[in-house]
Amino acid sequence: xxxxxxxxxxxxxxxxxxxxxxxxxxxxxxxxxxxxxxxxxxxxxxxxxxxxxxxxxxxxxxxxxxxxxxxxxxxxxxxxxxxxxxxxxxxxxxxxxxxxxxxxxxxxxxxxxxxxxxxxxxxxxxxxxxxxxxxxxxxxxxxxxxxxxxxxxxxxxxxxxxxxxxxxxxxxxxxxxxxxxxxxxxxxxxxxxxxxxxxxxxxxxxxxxxxxxxxxxxxxxxxxxxxxxxxxxxxxxxxxxxxxxxxxxxxxxxxxxxxxxxxxxxxxxxxxxxxxxxxxxxxxxxxxxxxxxxxxxxxxxxxxxxxxxxxxxxxxxxxxxxxxxxxxxxxxxxxxxx
Amino acid sequence: xxxxxxxxxxxxxxxxxxxxxxxxxxxxxxxxxxxxxxxxxxxxxxxxxxxxxxxxxxxxxxxxxxxxxxxxxxxxxxxxxxxxxxxxxxxxxxxxxxxxxxxxxxxxxxxxxxxxxxxxxxxxxxxxxxxxxxxxxxxxxxxxxxxxxxxxxxxxxxxxxxxxxxxxxxxxxxxxxxxxxxxxxxxxxxxxxxxxxxxxxxxxxxxxxxxxxxxxxxxxxxxxxxxxxxxxxxxxxxxxxxxxxxxxxxxxxxxxxxxxxxxxxxxxxxxxxxxxxxxxxxxxxxxxxxxxxxxxxxxxxxxxxx
Amino acid sequence: xxxxxxxxxxxxxxxxxxxxxxxxxxxxxxxxxxxxxxxxxxxxxxxxxxxxxxxxxxxxxxxxxxxxxxxxxxxxxxxxxxxxxxxxxxxxxxxxxxxxxxxxxxxxxxxxxxxxxxxxxxxxxxxxxxxxxxxxxxxxxxxxxxxxxxxxxxxxxxxxxxxxxxxxxxxxxxxxxxxxxxxxxxxxxxxxxxxxxxxxxxxxxxxxxxxxxxxxxxxxxxxxxxxxxxxxxxxxxxxxxxxxxxxxxxxxxxxxxxxxxxxxxxxxxxxxxxxxxxxxxxxxxxxxxxxxxxxxxxxxxxxxxxxxxxxxxxxxxxxxxxxxxxxxxxxxxxxxxxxxxxx
Numbered sequence: 001x002x003x004x005x006x007x008x009x010x011x012x013x014x015x016x017x018x019x020x021x022x023x024x025x026x027x028x029x030x031x032x033x034x035x036x037x038x039x040x041x042x043x044x045x046x047x048x049x050x051x052x053x054x055x056x057x058x059x060x061x062x063x064x065x066x067x068x069x070x071x072x073x074x075x076x077x078x079x080x081x082x083x084x085x086x087x088x089x090x091x092x093x094x095x096x097x098x099x100x101x102x103x104x105x106x107x108x109x110x111x112x113x114x115x116x117x118x119x120x121x122x123x124x125x126x127x128x129x130x131x132x133x134x135x136x137x138x139x140x141x142x143x144x145x146x147x148x149x150x151x152x153x154x155x156x157x158x159x160x161x162x163x164x165x166x167x168x169x170x171x172x173x174x175x176x177x178x179x180x181x182x183x184x185x186x187x188x189x190x191x192x193x194x195x196x197x198x199x200x201x202x203x204x205x206x207x208x209x210x211x212x213x214x215x216x217x218x219x220x221x222x223x224x225x226x227x228x229x230x231x232x233x234x235x236x237x238x239x240x241x242x243x244x245x246x247x248x249x250x251x252x253x254x255x256x257x258x259x260x261x262x263x264x265x266x267x268x269x270x271x272x273x274x275x276x277x278x279x280x281x282x283x284x285x286x287x288x289x290x291x292x293x294x295x296x297x298x299x300x301x302x303x304x305x306x307x308x309x310x311x312x313x314x315x316x317x318x319x320x321x322x323x324x325x326x327x328x329x330x331x332x333x334x335x336x337x338x
Numbered sequence: 339x340x341x342x343x344x345x346x347x348x349x350x351x352x353x354x355x356x357x358x359x360x361x362x363x364x365x366x367x368x369x370x371x372x373x374x375x376x377x378x379x380x381x382x383x384x385x386x387x388x389x390x391x392x393x394x395x396x397x398x399x400x401x402x403x404x405x406x407x408x409x410x411x412x413x414x415x416x417x418x419x420x421x422x423x424x425x426x427x428x429x430x431x432x433x434x435x436x437x438x439x440x441x442x443x444x445x446x447x448x449x450x451x452x453x454x455x456x457x458x459x460x461x462x463x464x465x466x467x468x469x470x471x472x473x474x475x476x477x478x479x480x481x482x483x484x485x486x487x488x489x490x491x492x493x494x495x496x497x498x499x500x501x502x503x504x505x506x507x508x509x510x511x512x513x514x515x516x517x518x519x520x521x522x523x524x525x526x527x528x529x530x531x532x533x534x535x536x537x538x539x540x541x542x543x544x545x546x547x548x549x550x551x552x553x554x555x556x557x558x559x560x561x562x563x564x565x566x567x568x569x570x571x572x573x574x575x576x577x578x579x580x581x582x583x584x585x586x587x588x589x590x591x592x593x594x595x596x597x598x599x600x601x602x603x604x605x606x607x608x609x610x611x612x613x614x615x616x617x618x619x620x621x622x623x624x625x626x627x628x629x630x631x632x633x634x635x636x637x638x639x640x641x642x643x644x
Numbered sequence: 645x646x647x648x649x650x651x652x653x654x655x656x657x658x659x660x661x662x663x664x665x666x667x668x669x670x671x672x673x674x675x676x677x678x679x680x681x682x683x684x685x686x687x688x689x690x691x692x693x694x695x696x697x698x699x700x701x702x703x704x705x706x707x708x709x710x711x712x713x714x715x716x717x718x719x720x721x722x723x724x725x726x727x728x729x730x731x732x733x734x735x736x737x738x739x740x741x742x743x744x745x746x747x748x749x750x751x752x753x754x755x756x757x758x759x760x761x762x763x764x765x766x767x768x769x770x771x772x773x774x775x776x777x778x779x780x781x782x783x784x785x786x787x788x789x790x791x792x793x794x795x796x797x798x799x800x801x802x803x804x805x806x807x808x809x810x811x812x813x814x815x816x817x818x819x820x821x822x823x824x825x826x827x828x829x830x831x832x833x834x835x836x837x838x839x840x841x842x843x844x845x846x847x848x849x850x851x852x853x854x855x856x857x858x859x860x861x862x863x864x865x866x867x868x869x870x871x872x873x874x875x876x877x878x879x880x881x882x883x884x885x886x887x888x889x890x891x892x893x894x895x896x897x898x899x900x901x902x903x904x905x906x907x908x909x910x911x912x913x914x915x916x917x918x919x920x921x922x923x924x925x926x927x928x929x930x931x932x933x934x935x936x937x938x939x940x941x942x943x944x945x946x947x948x949x950x951x952x953x954x955x956x957x958x959x960x961x962x963x964x965x966x967x968x969x970x971x972x973x974x975x976x977x978x979x980x981x982x983x984x985x986x987x
Contacts, residue, residue: 144349144352147349148349148352148353148356149356151349151350151353151577151620151623151624151627152353152356152357152360152581152620152623153357153580153581153582153616153619153620153623154578154581154582155578155581155582155583155585156581156582156585156600156615156616156619157357157360157361157582157616158582159582159585159600159601159604159612160361160364160365160612160613160616161360161364163374163604163612164364164365164374164609165364236477236478240480240481243480243482243483244480244481244482244586247480247482247586248585248586248589248601250604260480260482263480263482263483263486267486270486270489270490270494271490271494274490277483277486277487281480281483281486281487284480284483285475285478285479285480285483286478288477288478288479288480289474289475289478292474292477292478293474296470296474307669308668308669308713311667311668311669311713538711539754540749540751540754540755541754541755541756541757541758543707543709543749543755544747544749544755544756544757544817544820545757546707546708546709546741547707547708547709547741547742547746547747547749548741548742548746548768548769548772548820549738549739549740549741549742549743549769549772549773550742550768550769550772551738551772554768554772558760558768559757559760562757562759562760563757563758563759565759566759637759638759639758639759639804639806640758640759640804640806
């Protein structure tokens with residue numbers, strides 16, 4: 001396979017001639033593109049805020065989330081009659097501060113989400129790469145395992161396993177990771193197979209590039225964009241799954257806190273204390289929505305074609321706006337970016 | 339066609355064997371059914387008797403053979419909670435779940451095709467933006483929370499609809515909408531992005547160059563191609579709903595289906611009932627998968643079933 | 645419009661100072677920079693040029709296929725004297741396209757809808773433009789497939805595109821294009837994606853159809869041999885403009901523009917053994933910031949002070965035009981040669 005070929009000099013010279021943008025310039029451009037997409041920016045800001053909130057929960061939260069107080073049970077949020085500013089978002093049936101519980105609840109969602117995506121993602125990507133590269137029998141076996149496991153009654157099996165082993169955060173992370181790796185393997189294998197058939201990878205293999213170079217220089221760049229988007233979207237799925245399992249009583253166990261658990265607790269007081277389900281539920285929704293908004297920006301940005309289209313739409317919109325402002329159809333310069 | 343079906347059924351068999359294995363390992367090797375199923379107050383003698391009754395005192399290999407034999411004969415043992423064969427309970431509750439899925443998924447499928455198509459026709463237009471936003475919300479709201487909010491609003495505050503349980507058509511509305519929401523969001527986003535993709539394909543340019551009416555280019559040319567991924571995702575939605583995603587909705591609305599039964603079985607430590615549910619659903623999924631493959635073939639002529 | 649006033653010499657299609665722009669992140673790309681072209685009845689026009697020169701964009705503009713981020717910035721396209729642009733023109737264009745003007749695309753693998761039967765795809769043109777019933781359309785489609793040389797047409801109508809080879813698919817595309825007996829057929833590199841032996845067959849088919857149907861053809865290609873074999877007239881495009889046009893033989897024998905000379909010089913010949921391929925040094929200009937003056941000046945051996953001003957297309961002989969300040973001056977030392985006819 002390895003045919004040594006003389007290095008052609010013209011390639012080297014033109015390569016040098018093209019000035020590559022520096023990392024800072026690229027980041028700067030990315031930042032400006034993100035700013036153009038208001039929803040993406042909002043999503044990104046909320047994610048940053050959530051992460052900070054989860055990390056610095058003990059500093060931010062006014063109370064210990066597990067501290068009970070019989071005296072102040074079921075207090076409504078501060079802005080309602082009978083509410084007090086001591087408990088901004090009110091208290092639950094055991095007198096625990098809802099705001100503090102919401103702040104601490106971010107930890108369960110983020111930890112479970114990140115860990116599961118990391119474990120399942122690593123496992124799935126490795127198996128997908130292996131499958132795509134080895135081909136033949138290895139590929140057939142791995143893909144058969146994927147097919148079979150995808151056809152499992154997933155959530156019911158999870159319920160069965162958790163009820164037997166006993167619910168806890170660790171159980172949940174392991175079970176979710178074991179049942180969510182397949183999608184990564186499929187996506188990675190699909191890309192590896194299609195990229196390997198492209199002329200540029202065939203050419204690279206033909207001129208004797210080492211396998212590692214083929215993987216890192218030619219195939220990995222094709223994987224980053226879809227994997228990034230997939231990982232982000234899977235993260236939202238896991239956050240929702242964590243919330244649902246905790247809601248069903250099979251996830252995070254008291255005295256630990258989780259948004260899903262809090263909604264389950266508040267369910268019995270739905271008619272007298274609406275705030276008990278509202279704020280934790282809103283937190284889940286906000287988190288997932290923020291990540292989704294950011295993900296759709298990432299997807300467009302990492303796809304060169306979509307990126308051009310978005311740019312064109314923004315130009316068209318800006319043009320329409322400025323036309324409305326100043327009715328003279330004067331020729332505007334298109335060189336600079338607004 | 340025959341060879342294809344055989345292979346699919348063979349794969350289905352693998353699924354059933356895999357599920358059997360996992361259930362066996364989980365219930366007999368990882369967990370201790372005696373500890374799980376009997377109350378804490380049970381005496382040692384009671385425990386020993388129960389262990390012997392379900393064959394736990396025999397070697398693990400023999401237990402496995404028995405277990406597989408029981409599964410093959412659809413003999414899942416007696417439900418401790420209901421005091422009758424677990425299979426009977428499953429078969430009694432299954433139709434309720436199927437009705438709920440039919441209503442919910444039917445709603446999602448019927449709405450997603452026109453909405454996604456309209457959005458795709460003017461990407462960046464207001465219908466598109468609204469659809470994307472609604473889709474994002476559908477993907478972001480936790481189902482159980484959305485269900486509870488609907489109960490608070492439509493059942494309690496306005497009093498228009500029943501809060502929970504199963505009955506006439508009015509009982510279907512809230513659970514079906516709740517079940518439909520995330521599926522609708524995923525399907526509508528798929529239709530939209532797939533339609534946008536298809537409308538950029540070369541064959542659409544050909545169709546436009548032929549002077550065809552815009553409606554025909556969209557509804558016939560692009561839509562027929564969009565149906566290929568659409569059916570795949572809709573099939574996936576059906577399977578994952580069966581695979582347990584109705585559990586949450588059934589729990590919130592006290593809908594007497596398989597999901598609620600599974601949760602009750604967990605609360606009552608009724609392992610036999612739980613394993614019967616898992617097994618029957620696994621078989622159902624295998625059957626549906628074979629059916630879906632035939633549908634794929636009808637929609638996409640490039641797929642060969644040989 | 646006064647139909648009786650239209651003589652036989654009046655052009656079918658006129659493209660008038662057409663400008664097309666693409667708004668991209670790198671800036672405003674000027675895809676077409678004022679293209680003027682016309683084509684008469686029964687005439688075959690070859691449009692040649694390298695990739696990015698605007699050949700395909702011109703065809704797409706005629707067929708109404710310029711999409712975001714592109715747009716027609718100015719100029720006009722007229723069919724039998726009537727504009728195809730604007731709200732009124734669009735309506736008129738929809739009835740013309742597929743009926744009086746039809747197009748065959750470059751890649752037959754992606755140009756047919758993969759999930760619809762071939763019969764449906766041919767039949768829908770007939771139903772749309774000629775108001776045929778499904779049954780009539782089917783009979784006619786069968787005749788069309790036979791006319792483009794596909795055997796067992798009745799059976800083939802019920803097949804899907806993936807059951808056809810590349811050459812066969814291009815024949816289907818052609819059958820679809822001639823379904824309503826159009827007056828003009830635009831073929832955008834119809835043979836580029838095909839095997840060499842199939843290429844010749846497709847070109848032969850086009851030539852035959854032109855004879856039997858009295859078609860006008862616009863043939864877009866980068867293969868000068870194809871033009872020499874098939875076309876009456878030729879238009880050479882460079883950087884979004886037409887830089888030379890004239891009778892095909894005439895242009896090949898006496899190319900006036902240095903770019904045309906270079907293009908002909910770099911066409912490899914079978915009857916001549918040569919050590920290396922000849923190319924034109926340099927690359928076409930960036931169309932975001934096209935140079936003032938002649939767009940070829942950076943690569944042109946003749947370029948001088950005059951070229952700082954843009955030359956207009958001007959008559960150099962009756963029926964031959966070039967956009968150059970020093971037309972018909974030999975720009976390269978190597979003797980010129982006419983390309984061999986590929987047939």
